[in-house]
Amino acid sequence: MILDFDIKEESVENIDADLEIVFVVEKNFSHKWVRDEKLLKSLGFEGEDGEVCLLAESKRLYVGVESFDKDDMRGAISTALNSIKKTEFKIVKIGSYVDACPVSYMKGLVEGAILGTYEFDMYKSKKKEKKNKTLLVSLEDAREVPLNLSHAKKSLEEAKIIAEVTNNAKTIVNQAPDEMTPAKLAEYVQNLASELDDVECFVGDEKFLQEQKMGAFLAVSRASEHPPRFIHLTYKPKEAKEKFVFVGKGLTYDSGGLSLKPADFMVTMKSDKSGSASVISILEGVAKLKLPFEVHAIVGACENMIGGNAYKPDDVLVAKNGKTIEIRNTDAEGRLVLADCLCYASELKPDYLVDMATLTGACVVAVGEYTVGLMGHNSKTKHDVLKASKHSGELFATLQFNKYLKELIKSEVADVCNIASSRYGGAITAGLFLDNFVADDVKDKWMHWDIAGPAFVEKKWGYNQHGASGAGVRQALYWMSGKLSRKKH
Ligand code: BES
Ligand code: ZN
Ligand code: ZN
DSSP states (O other), X not given: OEEEEEEEOSOGGGSOOSEEEEEEETTOTTSTTOOOHHHHHHTTXXXXXXXXXXXXXXXXXXXXXXXXXXXXXXXXXXXXXXXXXXXXXXXXXXXOOTTSXXXXXXXXXXXXXXXXXXXXXXXXXXXXXXXXXXXXXXXXXXXXXXXXXXXXXXXXXXXXXXXXXXXXXXXXXXXXXXXXXXXXXXXXXXXHHHXXXXXEEEEEOHHHHHHTTOHHHHHHHTTOSSOOEXXXXXXXXXXXXXXXXXXXXXXXXXXOTTSOOOHHHHTTGGGGGHHHHXXXXXXXXXXXXXXXXXXXXXXXXXXXXXXXXXXXXXXXXXXXXXXXXXXXXXXXXXXXXXXXXXXXXXXXXXSEEEEEEOOOHHHHHHHOTTEEEEEESOHHHHHHHHHHHHHHOOEXXXXXXXXXXXXXXXOSSSSEESSOSSSSOHHHHHHHXXXXXXXXXXXXXXXXXXXXXXXXXXXXXXXXXXXXXXXXXXXXXXXXXXXXXSSXX
């Protein structure tokens, strides 16, 4: 679907369109835009969340939705548009509701429309025809909450950027592992950087990793036919406020290495590059939104494969900061790549350091497949990130570090072990492993986001279709934007 949006100040009744979308919120049929209550009821439409009913003759599409909450709106518009994707309705209008904050309402609609109608068809030999649709959102009732049209239009543009860069992250992840290799990912990032203002890109190869003494990252990469890439993207506008450094796990494939994954668990491991896709797309979003922050995106891109030269259980690796790591399982590889990237990131002296990774299956067990596991030492920062969920619609849950779990990654032969000695608490012990590679003066600035659950969607939920979801992108962008204004939409 090719979408276009506009905001209208007039009442929805006075807008010319092929179709009107009417929300039935909280099963309330008495709202003025609900003009077909009797007919709807006779058709069995109850206004349940996600329920749709097209009255083609009266050119109205009714959609049930639980509330005016931004995320409920994302889901409702996504359901609505997907139900008419094959139709010829081109101009679609949507009325305003006094109960909804106009800007938040409109942002929810725009984001939900773009995110919910995303389709990945790169590998389909027959592409489905993509229909053009224009969404006209009336903000008439918003006059009661004095609306500044240029402010609303600006918010519309922001919502478009946020959703589009999220979709770009999905497209990186959805590509097959033999296509999106570390070198290809680096090439993508270089092209991206050349298109953005104030953005620079550095790409390092194996030689660079050696110079940097990134022994852990190198070991993971070694058995692959596809050489690793270290990617460092920088967005530096004039008069930047704080410095954000994002680090992404970029395993373009995770076979598990010699501690090979069982066949069923290997499928979907192209998604092990999700953290990298997210940090790249966050930087793209920040640059397009022109946020006044200095932002870095650092990616450790490589493949975890098997071969005669593969790293092995019992190996001892030396990370960039000199710490030694006993390997007991080569499938716990993401933390090794991140270890070296976090040492490098610490040297940039960030005000905020966030790593994003599909790090552990244990995190999915702990918080479920829809939620990101949030870890770190700074309660205030974690709290701020949790608050951003209200706007981004992404689900986050904090997992607390504790000294007993820290004991479990001690090694008899090296400074630290790459897996814990217990079967339990694996998401947190992985986070505690990373903590070893965050410099002391940065500990309080660091957060770890384990996106293993939501990054890749196997059974579609909400407005997320099968495949990558771009987990972390909206959360980071809303969290950062929220730092700029008290009033957030
Ligand atoms: N990439 C996986 C984690 C993962 C699992 C992501 C499922 C998405 C869905 C990671 O590299 C891994 O294999 N972790 C191991 C760690 C274990 C060996 C300590 C895991 O979770 O089983
Ligand atoms: Zn693994
Ligand atoms: Zn992995």
